Amino acid sequence: MLNPNAVKFLDIGKVNAPYRAEMEAAIAEVFDSGWYLLGRQNELFCSEFSRYCGTTYSLGVANGLDALALIIKAYGFGPGDEIIVPANTYIASILAITQNGCIPVLVEPDPLTYNIDLNRIAEHITPKTKAILIVHLYGRVVEMSAVWELARAHHLKVIEDSAQAHGAVYNGRRTGALGDASGFSFYPGKNLGAVGDAGAITTSDESLYLKLKALANYGSQVKYHNLYQGVNSRLDEIQAAVLRVKLKYLDQDNKRRSDIANFYLSNIRNPLLQVASSGVSESNVWHIFPVLCETRDALNCFFEENGVQCLIHYPIPPHKQKAYLSWNHRSYPVTEKIHQQVLSLPISPVLTDLEAERIVEVANRYGK
Numbered sequence: 001m002l003n004p005n006a007v008k009f010l011d012i013g014k015v016n017a018p019y020r021a022e023m024e025a026a027i028a029e030v031f032d033s034g035w036y037l038l039g040r041q042n043e044l045f046c047s048e049f050s051r052y053c054g055t056t057y058s059l060g061v062a063n064g065l066d067a068l069a070l071i072i073k074a075y076g077f078g079p080g081d082e083i084i085v086p087a088n089t090y091i092a093s094i095l096a097i098t099q100n101g102c103i104p105v106l107v108e109p110d111p112l113t114y115n116i117d118l119n120r121i122a123e124h125i126t127p128k129t130k131a132i133l134i135v136h137l138y139g140r141v142v143e144m145s146a147v148w149e150l151a152r153a154h155h156l157k158v159i160e161d162s163a164q165a166h167g168a169v170y171n172g173r174r175t176g177a178l179g180d181a182s183g184f185s186f187y188p189g190k191n192l193g194a195v196g197d198a199g200a201i202t203t204s205d206e207s208l209y210l211k212l213k214a215l216a217n218y219g220s221q222v223k224y225h226n227l228y229q230g231v232n233s234r235l236d237e238i239q240a241a242v243l244r245v246k247l248k249y250l251d252q253d254n255k256r257r258s259d260i261a262n263f264y265l266s267n268i269r270n271p272l273l274q275v276a277s278s279g280v281s282e283s284n285v286w287h288i289f290p291v292l293c294e295t296r297d298a299l300n301c302f303f304e305e306n307g308v309q310c311l312i313h314y315p316i317p318p319h320k321q322k323a324y325l326s327w328n329h330r331s332y333p334v335t336e337k338i339h340q341q342v343l344s345l346p347i348s349p350v351l352t353d354l355e356a357e358r359i360v361e362v363a364n365r366y367g368k
Helices: 012-033 040-053 064-074 092-098 144-154 206-215 237-247 250-267 296-305 322-327 333-341 353-365
Strands: 057-061 082-086 103-107 129-135 157-161 181-185 199-203 220-222 289-292 342-345
Touching: 012 040, 012 237, 040 057, 040 199, 040 237, 057 064, 057 206, 064 092, 064 157, 064 181, 064 199, 064 206, 082 092, 092 103, 092 129, 129 144, 144 157, 199 206, 206 220, 250 289, 250 353, 289 333, 296 342, 296 353, 333 342
Parallel strands: 082 103, 082 129, 129 157, 157 181
Antiparallel strands: 057 199, 181 199, 289 342
16 A cells, blocks of 8 residues: 555656646537537547647557557558567557567667667568567657668667557657657556546558558448448547647646656766767657666665555567567566666656655665
């Protein structure tokens, strides 16, 4: 049981509180309309989100996993096709590949950024490779110039998993507009979070967008006429209405996250903790602030004993999960080290300066 006076890892109620009146008014508008799916709020949110990201199109879907799986399905990738993906990622990135019968080709991360090691991608490209699925993990943008150089040389699609990087910028462009198509999650704890499951796909490819739109709606463009073997994955009107409100404040919320991260970076001085590298300004929206510690579990207990709730993202790497039992013999040492040592410190737009100071004080006192 968490001490009521403890610093919560994430207080979603408190995050949503400043926007509650606007959100309630938006939800009431949905109720009064009597139209709960594929209506005005969905259309407006998709228009606003594509404009925010810098793409021509945005499609609301049920969740982030569906977003990625639908992109792969729309490209027609299937059994025998290989898709390069980071070994260090949340399992959804890989599930989207295997759900389509494709083969995930796991690549180790850069130990400084925790993102895919750009120097290791080329060696994994084969005649069966169809795409590179990059993940902007923990909110930090991948160096996309190197990815695109490889993709163009080998005629590969670039798919972004932007589930943790809403609003992050690379060379003046936001995530969602850095690949051929991008999948977003709006899970409540994300930088842009709904009040339930929700997701979106962004792209500037019109033919891909039209196919995705049909695939997400039972494979249908005209009711009762099914072009494809599609699925049912739609963003409902309530979630779209909530997201429209919160999108207006995303940049200021990300700025607060950045301020807290910079405070941590400047003040956590404990040599037992490897603090995350920051990246270029705006290229990291700090969905998570990770630190590595060889005695991670003891560190986690120490924080808890001192009234700070931390979380582990993630305790078991995908290749060690029972869901992929045939991979369990594989060795990805950099990935495994991260999963054995990583601990996420609280970071959110509503974390106070006093709470951040308390977290730094506890971090610096560990092991003394």
